[in-house]
Amino acid sequence: MCLIYPLNRIIDLFIPSFMVMTGIVFGVFTFLEVLATERSLAFNFEHWHAQQFTRLWKTFGPLGSNILRPTISPLAAVANGVVLDIGPGDGQYLAHYQSENIIKLYLVEPCVGLHKRLRENVKKAGLEDVTTIIDCGIQHVNILYDHGITPASVDTIATFSVLCSVPDPEETCRFLYSLLKPGGQWVIVEHVIADLKFPLARWIQGMFEVVWPTLMGGCNINRDSGSYVREAGPWTKVELGRGQNEFGWEMLGHVVGRLVK
Numbered sequence: 001m002c003l004i005y006p007l008n009r010i011i012d013l014f015i016p017s018f019m020v021m022t023g024i025v026f027g028v029f030t031f032l033e034v035l036a037t038e039r040s041l042a043f044n045f046e047h048w049h050a051q052q053f054t055r056l057w058k059t060f061g062p063l064g065s066n067i068l069r070p071t072i073s074p075l076a077a078v079a080n081g082v083v084l085d086i087g088p089g090d091g092q093y094l095a096h097y098q099s100e101n102i103i104k105l106y107l108v109e110p111c112v113g114l115h116k117r118l119r120e121n122v123k124k125a126g127l128e129d130v131t132t133i134i135d136c137g138i139q140h141v142n143i144l145y146d147h148g149i150t151p152a153s154v155d156t157i158a159t160f161s162v163l164c165s166v167p168d169p170e171e172t173c174r175f176l177y178s179l180l181k182p183g184g185q186w187v188i189v190e191h192v193i194a195d196l197k198f199p200l201a202r203w204i205q206g207m208f209e210v211v212w213p214t215l216m217g218g219c220n221i222n223r224d225s226g227s228y229v230r231e232a233g234p235w236t237k238v239e240l241g242r243g244q245n246e247f248g249w250e251m252l253g254h255v256v257g258r259l260v261k
């Protein structure tokens with residue numbers, strides 16, 4: 001949907017502000033709930049963070065998918081062979097994978113609060129026979145190796161709204177590049193920092209960033225994830241661009257595309 005200036009700018013600013021407010025409200029509820037049910041964990045930040053994010057994503061995930069589904073579905077549809085989907089969340093896009101083209105699907109998802117829905121969506125997508133859910137972050141290389149995810153072993157890497165949350169994103173992207181077979185592909189849809197030519201938008205993102213990782217499960221609003229992936233190693237093909245109808249100043253604008261090793 002292409003809204004008319006300046007309405008589009010106002011709405012674009014409103015979305016992250018609304019998310020911050022909701023994050024605070026959910027954070028308070030989560031704290032009170034933990035206090036009432038698991039008192040010993042009430043002041044454990046990691047626990048609160050995971051619980052608050054689970055609650056948040058169960059609300060925002062489906063809302064966001066209404067916007068991103070048309071962008072993600074054609075990219076998910078080209079996934080083939082051994083597929084590594086990083087941070088699939090509750091698996092809301094799994095239905096777009098073409099199960100007949102997938103030999104093996106690894107879902108690396110550290111948020112256990114989302115695993116129940118994730119398993120349900122694996123089943124709905126008819127991917128049960130080929131799927132392994134790995135309960136860790138992508139940085140846990142040894143766990144990945146134990147599953148046979150080693151250098152040059154993967155045909156398709158899928159990152160949809162996750163590079164904003166991984167630790168040391170540049171290093172992580174180089175590691176992911178190493179996992180791809182020659183000729184392997186990386187499909188990506190990530191929200192990113194505003195374009196260089198919009199310093200005010202970058203500055204506002206910087207303001208949001210002060211609270212964003214705490215309230216959004218470790219997500220960062222101003223990462224240059226497109227560049228990290230492009231520079232992760234030599235590619236034979238790079239098809240990367242901005243999301244549809246985006247100008248480059250959006251708070252949650254996207255980099256979208258496919259790269260071939």
Ligand SMILES: C[S@@+](CC[C@H](N)C(=O)[O-])C[C@H]1O[C@@H](n2cnc3c(N)ncnc32)[C@H](O)[C@@H]1O
Binds near residue numbers: 057088111136
């Ligand atoms: C914004 S959600 C996106 C979920 C899903 N890709 C989608 O678009 O519906 C980010 C996901 O990345 C996961 N995540 C966070 N840190 C991660 C890490 N270090 N390794 C793998 N996944 C991670 C979160 O648990 C969460 O499920």
